[in-house]
Amino acid sequence: MSTLVADTRAVWWRETLTIVRDPFSLVFSLLQPLVFLALFGPLLSGFAGGQDLGGVSPLQWFLPGVVVMITLFGTSMTGSNLQFEIMTGAFERILATPLHRSSLMVGRALKELTPLVVQGLIICAVAMPFGFRLHPLHVAVGLLLLGLFGVGVGALSYALAIAARRSEWIFWAVQQTLLFPLLILSGMMLPLETAPGWMQLASRFNPLTYLVEAERALFAGTFADPSVLWGLVAAAVTAVVGLTVGVRTITRSIF
Amino acid sequence: MIHTESLSRTFVTGRQSVEAVRGIDLDVGEGELVAFLGPNGAGKSTTLRMLTSLLRPSSGRAVVVGVDVAADPAGVRRRIGYIGQKDGAGHSYRVGDELVMQGRFFGLGRTEAARRAAALLGSLDLAGMEDRKVSSLSGGQRRRLDIALGLINEPPLLFLDEPSTGMDPQNRANLWEHILRLREQRGTTIVLTTHYLEEADTMAERVVVIDHGRIIADDTAENLKAGQAGDRVRLTVPAADAERATARLAPSGEVARRDRDGEVELAVRVAHGEQTLPRLVLALHADGVEVRGAAVHRPTLDDVFLSLTGRSLREGAPAGTVAERSAA
Numbered sequence: 001m002s003t004l005v006a007d008t009r010a011v012w013w014r015e016t017l018t019i020v021r022d023p024f025s026l027v028f029s030l031l032q033p034l035v036f037l038a039l040f041g042p043l044l045s046g047f048a049g050g051q052d053l054g055g056v057s058p059l060q061w062f063l064p065g066v067v068v069m070i071t072l073f074g075t076s077m078t079g080s081n082l083q084f085e086i087m088t089g090a091f092e093r094i095l096a097t098p099l100h101r102s103s104l105m106v107g108r109a110l111k112e113l114t115p116l117v118v119q120g121l122i123i124c125a126v127a128m129p130f131g132f133r134l135h136p137l138h139v140a141v142g143l144l145l146l147g148l149f150g151v152g153v154g155a156l157s158y159a160l161a162i163a164a165r166r167s168e169w170i171f172w173a174v175q176q177t178l179l180f181p182l183l184i185l186s187g188m189m190l191p192l193e194t195a196p197g198w199m200q201l202a203s204r205f206n207p208l209t210y211l212v213e214a215e216r217a218l219f220a221g222t223f224a225d226p227s228v229l230w231g232l233v234a235a236a237v238t239a240v241v242g243l244t245v246g247v248r249t250i251t252r253s254i255f
Numbered sequence: 256m257i258h259t260e261s262l263s264r265t266f267v268t269g270r271q272s273v274e275a276v277r278g279i280d281l282d283v284g285e286g287e288l289v290a291f292l293g294p295n296g297a298g299k300s301t302t303l304r305m306l307t308s309l310l311r312p313s314s315g316r317a318v319v320v321g322v323d324v325a326a327d328p329a330g331v332r333r334r335i336g337y338i339g340q341k342d343g344a345g346h347s348y349r350v351g352d353e354l355v356m357q358g359r360f361f362g363l364g365r366t367e368a369a370r371r372a373a374a375l376l377g378s379l380d381l382a383g384m385e386d387r388k389v390s391s392l393s394g395g396q397r398r399r400l401d402i403a404l405g406l407i408n409e410p411p412l413l414f415l416d417e418p419s420t421g422m423d424p425q426n427r428a429n430l431w432e433h434i435l436r437l438r439e440q441r442g443t444t445i446v447l448t449t450h451y452l453e454e455a456d457t458m459a460e461r462v463v464v465i466d467h468g469r470i471i472a473d474d475t476a477e478n479l480k481a482g483q484a485g486d487r488v489r490l491t492v493p494a495a496d497a498e499r500a501t502a503r504l505a506p507s508g509e510v511a512r513r514d515r516d517g518e519v520e521l522a523v524r525v526a527h528g529e530q531t532l533p534r535l536v537l538a539l540h541a542d543g544v545e546v547r548g549a550a551v552h553r554p555t556l557d558d559v560f561l562s563l564t565g566r567s568l569r570e571g572a573p574a575g576t577v578a579e580r581s582a583a
Contacts, residue, residue, distance in 0.1 A: 088342050096307055
């Protein structure tokens, strides 16, 4: 177990070195969600204008969705760097070390999650003057939950990269094809309350839905809501499934 | 160092199954320098992947540095160095970072990893390159970095898969200089695959010839050449003497004949060319044949391969015909 942690840390640090040695790349990834917030936020206020939100800023509803979205975007791209390393040969060299197979995926997913913490904090700080109320402990738990979920998504992305190692475009085709239906059917950007029945039904089979609901409850400052528990279940299932599929893909693939 | 019993691997894709490696029995002792020689698709790399635990055997077993590859793959990886066909170092990383991280992957502490990284960079003529990006290195430098990556855990056994493919002769010689020096210093056992005849011939102390997933010969290059093919003795005589000369040479073996304006070139394979040639010349002289030219051609490993398989390694067998296919 202790070697698993040490292995994961080593893999995470190797990946993170690309940011440490070239911090400029981080600036853009930090700007992106802010641009999103700045352009979407005003529209959202217009939407909510006619509705009674009980004196709560619409940002309180929208912000958790943005944080889930950047998690999904970031971790679902975990495999793209891997494809490059499979192509050049670095991946094979790393496979020939005694590192735990699961640490290869967790370490890489955690690297994608590292800037996320900073991104999340910046978004919250920027949103506060516009009426967003920050509950630090709840947001921290929310980020941990996202971390667990992100490890699962990262592992699936990793497995996809290996499966699509002979043709790079397949990775992006599958990633993009899955990403948007998952996003929309989770009620992340637009509420699903007014959606037709089939969409509401489909959203119940989307693990992301439970995560978005859990994050909304947490960002609103409550632990007691059952959606938090369901969010934890959805994140844990995603992580277990992702890592199982990932490890199997690594051990069965021939490079 | 290595012990295998009927090590085999079959690849199944859809309803097709390809027997890439079919029952390899091999023993490699400490300190040996062994080359797996064979055409592309012969099963060399597949064998190497099984020995390095990167690929599970379909059947048979392999014990590498005292550890069974199927029972404890991570244990095998801890004890060996592996240098693959492609670049080991990540292109977007710095040289020093990659080497230190490789040490960390083997469980070394930070300071120990840094110490070994610095020492390896020094001994592989890469000192001062720590902060360079891997993508900015030349091909030869990248290959030496690969060697460093493979040696960070100070393995007693080092595997190299096609180490000098695509390198120019100068870089290849330089690479071998480094490999041989490290071997001398550390006593590392080395197993490599190659389809370069010259490389197997001049560098390896033992050549294991692999074809169609089987070992078809296993000896020193010298013995293989002497035993399998023999030397080729070539004699040039006037056309008029050709018949008498052929009769004299025939007991030694099959005589090849080539006519060249008024002269005939006769060639025959014999076991020890240098000793046989003077006797043949004297015998022909006694027969009244005028010998105008004589030469001994030492056989190459290609001649060995040709006599074993009927094919030349130089031309290379077309891919796909090499492995036998059968319906699963």
